[in-house]
Amino acid sequence: MSGAEEFRAEIRDWLKDQLAGEYAGLKGLGGPGREHEAFAERLAWERHMAAHGWTCVGWPKEYGGRGASIEEQIAFHEEYALADAPARVNHIGEQLLGPTLVAHGTEEQKARFLPAIRAVEELWCQGYSEPGAGSDLAAVRTRAVREGDEWVVHGQKIWTSLAHESQWCFVLARTEPRTAPGTPGVLAPGTPGDRAPGSRPHAGLSYLLVPLDQPGVDIRPIVQLTGTSEFNEVFFDGARTSAAHVVGAPGDGWRIAMATLGYERGVSTLGQQVGFRRELDALVALARANGAAADPLIRDRLVRSWAGLRTLRAGALRGTDPSMAKLSWSHWHRDLGELAMDVRGAAATLAAGEPYELDAWQRLFLFSRADTIYAGSSEIQRTIIAERVLGLPKEPRA
Structure with a gap:
């Protein structure tokens, strides 16, 4: 063995x-x-x-x-x-931040944060997306200013998974000085986070580790279609963190943030596919039980789902490009949610009775609508594939 x-x-x-x-x-x-x-x-x-x-x-x-x-x-x-x-x-701490600190953190940061992540004593969330900066992550407006031995953070993050259960957040924030408009590589005054004409959008970002249990942090859960609140808005109004809690050099946040996203799409996705297989097997069993499998169109879609899942596994084992993998599994899972509704027929629109909670298939359908948006929308993934994998000309930037 x-x-x-x-x-x-x-x-x-x-x-x-x-x-x-x-x-x-x-x-x-x-x-x-x-x-x-x-x-x-x-x-x-x-x-x-x-x-x-x-x-x-x-x-x-x-x-x-x-x-x-x-x-x-x-x-x-x-x-x-x-x-x-x-x-x-503890997925975000263990699978995203932990490997990032191992690769890019200082010895002091590793000693402070890694033991608590491993023991599941401190939970983490990811402070990337903002109302005007989701898949276009370089457009973040949250800013941080150095005051003595601390960073002071102002701004807003959104779609922050499990922030209401977390003690810490790794935050991508702008830390460049604000000078006159038109100066390359810096921020325009009076409009925090806006880029000056000619500036590089990826420059001047820093990757900060920010405690959430403090004045100046307001966490507001967002009620989703499923009726639950995994996602949150997080407002920073003068929140503080130690000057030592910047991963990498100040201004090097884009590189560190991209490293974290690479870990997000690692080997744990193979476990995700086992969950997908369980969902598909249960759906096939349901289609046989309620007679939906007798419909040749439904049967064809079930076969295509099975073949698609086999393809996802083969790609993961071969190390498919992360953008191609994200694009593939998110559309496969969204399509499975739609197929589940068609297999169930009219019953898919009804709640079983009080307290009128969604069942597993309804939750699958509703939540999987977001699969093609979070962790990089499908449109962004196609652009990355076109430019970085296929070598096509870059999309014009406004």
Whole structure:
């Protein structure tokens, strides 16, 4: 048995034992559109995992991880999904910020933040998107000014996942000096965050680590179509963080932010695909049970979904370009949500009864509408593929 196979057997056996006891009731809870389900219990579960060495498995051993190989990380995420284990609450800290700090943080930052992430003692959220800067991340207007030993932050972030449950946020903010309009590479006065004519939009951004439990931070949950509030608005009005809490050099935030996005689309997506397969299998079973599979058009769409999912897995294993992978899985999953509504027919529009909550298929349909928007919209992904993969001329910029 190879090392990866031994690793797979170890995590499979551990999950089987642990999810049969105290935590058995958490199986399957907390998926997309259901982040509100048993949050405190899922947090306790993840701390239990940490106590047994099953968080941050891909981190280097010197930072508390297991130094797992890519094959072992794939095995972990697949077995976790196959066990129907509860959705993770520490994904952003463990999978996004942690690897970013390992690669780009100072030794002091690593010593301060990595142990708390690994132990699931501090939860993180991502402060990137803004009302006028979503997929166009270089247009962020949130600004930070150095005052002595601190950064002072002003601005607004939006679509901030789980901010209301987090203690920290990594924030992309403008830290360039504001001088006269027309000066290259700086901000125009009087319009915080606006770019001066001729300036480079990616320059002058910094990647700051900001505590959320302080005056000057206002977190407002956003009620979504699913009736839940995973997303939040976060307002910074004079919020402060230590001058030492900038990752990389001031002004180097774009490079660090892009590194974080690269980690976001890593091997954990293979576990996501196991969840997709479970949804597809359940939908096929439903189509057979209610007779929808007798419709040749429905049957053809189910077959196409199966083939598409096989293609997604093959691409992930081969290391498909991240933009192509995001474009592919998001449209596949959105289409699955639409197919689920057609399989269910008129029943898809009804609630079972009081308290009139959405069922799993309705949540899948509604939440998957956002798949093609968050983490980079499909339009942005197509532009990146055209320019950086195919080498086509750049799109004209206004």
